[in-house]
Structures are given as C-alpha cells and as structure tokens.
Amino acid sequence: MEDFEKELKIGFLEEADQSLSDVEQCFLALETGSSDAENLNKIFRLAHNLKGSSKAVGFAEMGDFTHEFETFILRIKNGEIPADSSSVSLLLRCNDFLRDMVQGLKENLDASFDGSGLLSEMRNFQVGGSAETEPEAEAEEAADESVEPALEAHASAPVEIEPNLDLLAELMGTLQPAAAPVAAPAVPAPVASSAPAPAAAASANGHAAVVEETLRVSVSKVETLLNAVGELVILQSVLREQIASVDSSLVRKTVLQMGKLSKELQDVSMGLRMVPVKPTFQKMQRIVRDTAKALNKDVSIQLTGEETEIDKTVLEKINDPLVHLIRNSVDHGIESADKRKAAGKSEKGHVTLSASHRSGKLVIEVRDDGGGLNGAKLQKKAEEKGLIKPGLTLSEKEAFNLIFLPGFSTKEQVTDVSGRGVGMDVVRTNIKDLNGEVEIDSKIGEGTVFRIFLPLTLAIIDGMVVTQSSHRFVIPLAHVHETLQPTEAQLQTNHQLGQILMLRGENLPLVRLGDFFGLSAQHPATKMIAMVIRSGPQPFAMLVDDIVGQFQVVVKQLGPELQNYKGVSGSTILGDGKPALIIEPLDLRHRKLSLAKVPTPPKGEGAAA
Template sequence: MSEESVHHIFQTEAEELLVEMEDALLALEDDPTNQELVNSLFRAMHTIKGAAGVFNFNHITEFTHPVETEVDLIRQGQRTVDSNLIATLLKIKDHTWALVESAVDGDGSLSNALYETGEALLQELQGERSVAPAAKANTATSSVERAPESSTSNGHSRANPIEEMFAHDFHDDDEPPESDGRMDSDQWFISLDFQADALRNGLDPASFISYLSNLGDINDIVTLTHRVPSLEKADFESCYLGFRIAFVSQASKADIEAVFEFALDDCTVSILPPHSKVATYLKQIEDLPELESLRLGDILLSIGAVTKAELERALNLQSSDENGATEERKKIGELLVEQKVIEQPVIERALKKQQKSREQSQTIRVDSNKLGQLINLVGELVTSSAAMKIVVERYHMRDADEVVAGMEHLVEEIRDHALQLRMVQIGDTFSRFRRVTRDVSNELGKKIDLVISGGESELDKTVVEKINDPLTHLVRNALDHGIELPSERLAAGKPEAGTITLNAFHDSGHIVIEVIDDGRGLDPEKIQAKAEKVGLIEPGVTLSRAEIFRLVFEPGLSTKEQASNLSGRGVGMDVVRRNIEALRGSVELDSNVGKGTHITINLPLTLAIIDGFMVGAGHERYVIPLSMVEECVEFNNGDWYEEKGQSNFINLRGEVMPFVRLRTFFQVPQRQQRQHRESLVVVRMGRHKAGFVVDQLFGEQQTVIKPLGDIFQHLKGVSGATILGTGDIALILDVQGLLTLAGNQHAHHSQAVVGSEANEHTEG
C-alpha cells in the first residue's frame, strides 16, 4: 500500500467522522444535554487529531487540539451548549475538512487564508479565554536510537523496569517473571511489534512514538532487534523492529491506543495499565448496575479496561482456534490476560457480574471501483448465460436443459447479491440537508423544520451520488421560494415554522423520492403568463394543470421577481429534470396556492442490470423494465382508436388509456405478412398508465444495461441498449418518456372532445 493510498484512507475516515460530528451538532440543538452526542463530537476531533499527528499533518493537529479541549469542557459540564456554540462548531467542522483536503491533496503547506480562518474560528470558539497553545510534538527518536547501557548474553537491550515487564520478549526460552516490575513505577507499558510490510504500507514507526509524547512522558524505550536478519538476508524495505515503552500519562487506554489506530493492521499493540488503573477498574466494576444481559467484552469496554481493537483481536484469535470442540477453546478472558491486555483480577471481578457469551460481526470497506468491476463481470455472465441457453435450444440439446436452468438460477442469485453490495440507504443523503436547512433558515430569517422519513429505503450507490445535486437544488428552492417568513405565515393562519418533508419509498421496482413543503405554493396562472412572455408557449393556448407545472422545468422560467443567491434566476430546474432523466427517472410537480408544493421523483433502483420483458415490433426487439409491466392483452386491430397524427387511446375494461404503437413510433418496416392480432403491454409508472402495442411477446429476460453513445443521447423513447444472447442489439425503452408522449396525446384528445361537445351544446 503506497503512502498516497494510506493518506486517502485517512481522508475517507476523516470525512466520515466529520459527517458524524455535523449530525451530532444538529441533534444537539434539540437535545443540548445529550452526553452521548457530546462524546461523539469529542471522538471525532480526538481521532482526527491523533491520525493527523501520525501522518505529521501538523496544521490539522494544531487546529483540532484546542477544539478538542473546548469540547472536553462541554463533556465535563464546564461549558453549556447553545445555538452560537453549535454555529461555531459547524464552521469548525467545515474548516477541519478544508485542512484535511489541503493536507492530502496539497503540497503540505498552509495557505494564509486557511491559517487566518482557523485562528479566527479558535478565537470565536474560546471567546474571552486565551488561546491554548497546541501541544508540541516531542520527538522520541533519541530514545529509540540510544545504545543500551547493558546487554544480555544474547546481545539484547535490558532496561528497568521494562526488562522485568517484558523479560520473555528478550529471551524466547525464558518464562515470564513473577514480578511485573511496576511496584515502584506507576506507568503504562506498551508493546509494539511491527510486521514486515509496515514500511511498504507507508508506516513510519518513529512517527507513532513521536506523537505518543503528546499524551504524556516516555520514561524509557527499548528497541528489540532480535528479528533483524544478517546483512546478506536482509530486505531493506521490510521492518524487523519491535519496541517496549514505559509511559506515564493520565490518558485513558482508548486514547493511547488511538495513537496507533492507523497501524493496527501492520502492528501488534499491547497496552498494560498501571496498578492505579487496575484498582480503578475493580472499583468501576463493583459500581456497575446489574449487567446480566451484557457480555464480558461489553463490561470491559464500558469501564475502559480494554479497547475495541484489543477485544476484536482476542475474539479473532479465539475464533481461529482449531484445537478441538468449542468447549476446549480458550475463553476470551484467558486470551486477554495472555496477550497482556488486562490483569487476571479484573477478569475475575467482571466474570462475577455476568456470564461470558459473545458473537463477533465484522464489516469491511471495499473500493467502489472494485464493486463496479464486479457488477460489469456479472453483467457479462448474464449475457453468456443467455447465449448458452439459445445454443442449447437451437441444437435441441435436451440433456443440457436441466444444467442450463440450474446455471440461470445461480446467475440470477449472483446478480442479486452483487447488486445488493452496492445498495445504500438514502437516509444518509437526506441527513445532509439538516445542515443546509439550518444555515439557510438563519440566513433568510425563517423558521423551518426538516422532517425525514423513509431513510431506510435502499438504492444503488451510483444513483445516490448522482441524485444529490438535484435534491439540493429542490430543497434550496423550497427554502427560498416555498416557505414564507414567520410574519407572513402567521398572517395566513399558518404555524410560524414551516415544514419541508423528505420522504422515500419503494414502488414497482423503483424508488420514489418526495420533496414536500407547506409554503406559499405556485400559481398556475403566473406560470403560464411567464411562459407566454418568454416565448415558451403561444398566447391563448389551453394547457392542463399537469402541463402548466411541467413548464417549471423548462429553461429560463422563473416567477420570482427578484433573484437571490439561492434561487430565482430561472436556471437549475431544467438541469434538475435533465439529470434525473439521465438516470432513467422522472420528476413531477404539483402545487396549491397557499398550501405548498409536492415534487415527486421516480428513479430506478440500479443502473446496471434489470429484469426485462422483451417484445417485438416489426423485425426489431425492445426491452421494457419488467417492474413496470402490469399485464399483456391481445386485441384485434379494430379495438384500437387511432387518429393519424393526433391521439391514440383504448378502452380497456372501462378504463380509457393512451397507447403508443412501437412500430409506428420507431418507424419500423412492417413484416411481409401482416399480422391479424397485436398485443397491448400495459405499463405503469407512478400514477400514470399507458399501453405499448407490439407485434410479438418474447417474455422475461435478464437485461444488462449498456449506455448509448453521445450521438444517441437525444433519441426519444430509448434509455439504453442490451446485447442479446444471439449477439443482436435490443433497445431498452424509456418508459417515462413514452408515457409522457402518450399522456400528452391523450390530454389533447380529451380537450378536443370536451371542446367539440361544448360547441355542440352551444349550437343546440
């Protein structure tokens, strides 16, 4: 792993911590005494500071250290949380991210602007108190490199009290001494054993030890060199060193371990507490309430006797024990004692509180590019499976039918599980708008509540990333255009605080996202007047309510008289629609004057592989997303109502429905022999239904979506293509686009019928 990769991991971890910090700050506005939220703030600053220190990102360390100090005062109850403090900490969160980006992507120097911003924020945070200087990083290099004053017969360094504490590390054949060497020295003992690949993975052992000095005093260090091979056998890119450290500090075990957080994959870390800490742990266990429902690890974690990493390491070691049956494996307490993580008396006292029963679950971080490659390979597997099925059918290989059916089932399972790996909850995206709502509300002098529901709904990570910008624009429009000032709302008989609701739910293989506000709403007459003024429509044209609101997404249309830095310049809504349609989705708007606006976005769950329904029109084949297909009906030619160049509709069991004849729409030549019967495929998307008239029905098919080239981007009615098992190309229909076309034709037809009936009534 290169240094650049390690820095990227730090950047990703820092981003996640800062997002958690922002969520905690916004939650603190409603619950300012919530200690867990305050602890979350402290953990974010502390972890980022520690990691930055390891990588020598001193600008980040010097900024986050005083911030951590101030947050610690909140934890201790010496400072209260109010809206001003939260506003300052939100700005500090933004500045910390700017420092992280500068450190990782820049040349390591700090610009004057960033420095001045940081100083101003620290002064704002600390108020009238003097600025606490950041802790200087003391270097322990001299201690690490010093020559030992004495040596053993094996030539290894010996020091007191480390030589007593870690005697078995120097003599592999010796038993550990009975005395731990701590009777006269109340200090931590830290054991570091770096793996061979540590240097190749971008780690510098000396930097970790150097940063450790920020938490206390290093009394002594012994460097273990017994793993260093001869000069002829040495690999100078490998690390052979280990360290034993005597350390005096008031920090907790978790704080000390956090120094080595980014080295845990390449270094075995053991931290043994002082005797005074052991006595504290024993007392804390005694003071705990009844904990029968907790596991041993939970008890030890709750009192700070072990860290999460130490517990995970012991559990992994326990699970890898293959000496026999489960009852013969060593218990977790025994392993923690053997690893010099905790003393036996603490384990015994904890076991008296409850029985041991623990299960371990783990998650791993996977590069999204690797997931993308996996999805692509699964797509090729789907295509190959379809090709094999065709070959078996073509050559009547009946003996292979069962094998092919089994393979199709397995491919479908692999496809579903692979796609599930890339599914994420949309709630994280929704939560980011809490900050936007808060900042914009304060800027505009409005009171606005953000209500989030359906955050557990999942969709493809790629879709989530691409929908963020359109959602941001819609929420900002609601904040600026929609919600009125408190005085206006009170005068209109509304609550002083407005409400914006973000909701998501699954519907027919799609995800529906709603942005709803209870603001002033949109006036259809003003929209139509503005559209006529800018030349979008001809004056005097009669439009349906849906068609008028659809004009909002046309370029250059805005009914707001004065533009602001948030919205109102007539740009953006057309981009919103274009971006959503690029995801094979649709956006609809409905509004009532004085009551609010309701925007509905329909999106596919994934952009990679879908279940499709293949149909034929002439000599061409088309794929309709199976989740949108409601039914297939066979009709005679006389059952359709068609007016050339105008409207097409059909009466299906009493329901008048528009339809599109695919052969006519795509101008596909007719087959030589005219078919007497055609089929109607009824599709639905949201509240809209329509029919596609086709010549043939081929049935369900797994469909790998291939994007169209730039030259076909403006092709109407098509959203992509797929490669069939025969090697032929089938176009994937843009159902929303075709529904819109059919709906417009149906609306025009209805208006024409109504107008005709009105004329007849007048003449009569």
C-alpha cells in the same frame, strides 16, 4: 515526495473525508438539544483522530487547526460553553473548513489554507457574559498552549484529557490509528493506517445496540461478481431448457434447485450495489438548516424512510437535484414567519423528506407546508418571460410544470440561496438522465410536494425486446408509452412530413427502426407494431417488426469502438446468452428531425458511427 509518503497522505484524506461526513450528523444533533455525551464524544474523537493522523502524515496546518478544534469541543464537553446555536454554528463552520481542507489537499497535497479567522473565533469564544469562572482555568490553560502553534499538540493532548478517566479509556482505542503510521513508518502504510479505521468507526456507532459489521469493497469487485452471476443465470436458463430431454430425475431436480439458488444469488449480488439513502438525506438536514439561517427563517426538517435502499450510482446523481429542491422549498416554499402567522400557521416551517419504494421504483418526496404554487401566477410569469405563448389553456399540473422551464424564476427578489432561474430545469434534466420523473403537487396555502420517481438501479432496466429484420433490440420500457398495430386509416403519408400516425387526434411522426439502422426487408406499416414514445420533448411513434416480450435486462457497456454509435445506449445479454443492443429512442427522433430539415441525404453514415 516519496511514493510511500504520498500513499500515506492519500489514505489519510480518504479516511478523513469519510469520518467528517459520518460525524456531521452529531453536530446537527447537538443543536437540536440532544447534547448527550455520546454525540460530543463522537465529535471529540473525530477531532482527536484527525489531529493525530494529520500530524503523523505531515499535514501540519490541519493538525494545528484540529488541535484548536479539539480544545473547543472539550470546552463544550466540559460544559464551559453551552451547545447552543452560536457554538454549533462555529463547529459546523469548522467542519466545513476541515472538509474544504481535505478536498483541497486531495487535489493538491501541498495546498495551504488560512484558518486563522476560525482559530481566533474558537479561542475567543465567550459564553454570553462570562460569569462562570471556575472551570475556565483549565480551558484558559489549554487555550494558552494553543496560541503558540509551535507547541507540540501531541504532547498537550493527554494533559487536557487527564481529568476524564473514562475518556482516556476511549482514547486508547482511537489513538491507535493515529499512532500506527508513526510507530511503524517502514511498514506498508495503507495497511497499517486503514486496518484499525473500521474498528474505530464501528465503535463510534457503538451506542446503537445492534451494530452490523460492514466491509468496504471496491465497486469493480462487485461489478466482476455481477458479471459472473449474470453469466451463471444465463447458463442456468440454457440448462433448464434442456432438462426435458434428460431422463434422470435427479439431474432434473438438481437443475431446478440450482435455478432457485442462482436467482437468489443474483438478487443478493444486485443488492450489493444498493445503499440506504440515509447519508444523502442527512446532508439535506444541513442544507435546510443553513438555508433557513441565511433567510432568517425557522424551518425544521423531518426525514422518513432513510433506510430505503437505492443503487449507489443513482444515489450519487440524485444529490444535486435534491439540494436544489430542498433549498427551493425553504426559500420559495416556506413563507416568512409573519406571513405564516397571518395565515394561521405555526411560525416554524416544516419540510419533510421521505423515501419509499413504490411498484419497483424509489420515490423521494420533498414536502413543505409553505404557501403552495399558484398555477395562474406561474402561467402569467412564464408568459411575461416569453417562455410560453400567451393565452394557453393549461391544467393545474401543466402550470406547475412551468417552473421546470429553463430561465423560470418565481420569486421577485433574487436571493443568494436560490432564485437565479437556474436550478429547477437542471433538476428535471438530472432526474430524466437517471430515467426518473418528477411531479409536483401543490395547494395554495397548504404547501407543495415534489415527488421524484427513480429506478432502483441503472444496472437493470425493464426492457421490451423487439425484432426488426431478424435483429433483436431492447427498448427501455420507460420510453414506451403504448404499443399498437396501426390500421390503414391511422396512417398518412405526407410528402413534406413523411409518414404520420394519427392517434386519437394526435399526429405522431412515424420513424422506422429499420430505416434508422439501414436494415432492409421492410413490411408495410399495417403489418408492423408502432411504439408510441413520449419521453422526449415531442411524442413520436416507432415502427418495429414484432415484439418478443418484456424482460428485465442487465445493462452492459459497449466497447470504445461503439461508444459513439448513434441510437444505442448500451447492450445487454438476452436469455439465450446472445447480446442485443439497447435502443435510445430519442436519438431516432433527432435523426428524423434532421432528415426532415435537410432534404439531401446525410453523408458519412455508411460506417458504424
């Protein structure tokens, strides 16, 4: 395959992927009754675009499929087929199939797909009885044409459209992207095919009164900008420190003004990484719908705060945990219709998915009005499974948290939707990986709320800058539970366990940051600061020389030569422009454990890794 052709195909797939996810919303809206013309038009345009473009770049199978798809949509559009749950289901399945196709083709440009089942379903789709006959003539005609896929789909398209003059006008616009690669195959392809695309997308969103124009920018460009701005801010702070020694008031004023400007510049450029949670939330609508269908439940979902923004990388990583939680709510949370009735609730279950900002964090809530969690039952279950020791006294919250244990599954019956006992522990692990937290609130008979707290960005963290033997380190604030200067009475040195900090009845192992990094010149523990770390499975305390302060720091990757450096998760640039390492406190704990287990000193630690 020629490079040019390949590029063309890859470009098309990217675009198709985007438009497919853009349009999914419309399918769902169709079902909920709002079958306004705009929705149908959007879907129709998508199908039409895909048909044209896929044929143009040489994906014949996709072209044939979308042709049929288009015909089917046209029948709905013309009112021959009502937009009810059965037809929308079929549409959604087609949509899935198209996505699979796009995904498959992305992996292998020569991949082949069998869509014959869906094709014949679309062709033979019958409305209830088959009372209406008059508009059928046209549809029949269209269907006949498509029975022979050899028949040029391109040629047939205008025939179908002819009766709809307004539609034709629309198509004039949408045909362009499809036609461009055909008309000018010699022109550099990506430019030709991608340039009209945003325009088409914009017109698809056209029914909203205010359309904010958007620009797609590569992540690496944004990163470069952020680096430059970060440097600017640092230089600015260096400059600001110097202004006391400058006589000219104009210089001083200018420096201060520049300071404001660079702060603003930093905020804006940080904001570039932020995207609304909307697309991810909308995907969840689909999950609820499919899950509820599979379980024969009637569940509606309500979204709030979709415009809430979060760092793109965080959003991508929260997708899977959310899917799990949503499925879980529909499957385990919402009771069967009979049970709901008996409990005096409406038969239709409700799931609410909301996002909001709270004290510098993003909070995502998955709330259901189902049966709620039974703490005692959870505990019993966990005991039976041998996950916890029997006879523990657990608070309600602790009992709820049992569902996050690996291998815990509450439902007696394992369904294909959920209940395999994987999932919830993965949910928590994924969220923890993002420096987030998840908490559960539940009331028997009233429902359950899963609340996820996430940092707005992974690019900036709140950190505590500490010193140890004249080195400066950053400890992510999320790990630090409290800090204190230990007193003689709180310290115990045990030959077996090493140094122990006794804090309010707890015995915390004490790890010295200096020991971990092999830094000399240690003070006695009473002259140092102990930071209590509770983010890991077991709490412990870490000793450092002093705390410099609390800052927001921009996380930077370390070079490959330091990637395996233990105890460090990254680096940052401090206010004076000098780099510092960001500590991963949990690594220190592991080291401590291994030291405790193996009495001989570990080998091969002289080097950096």
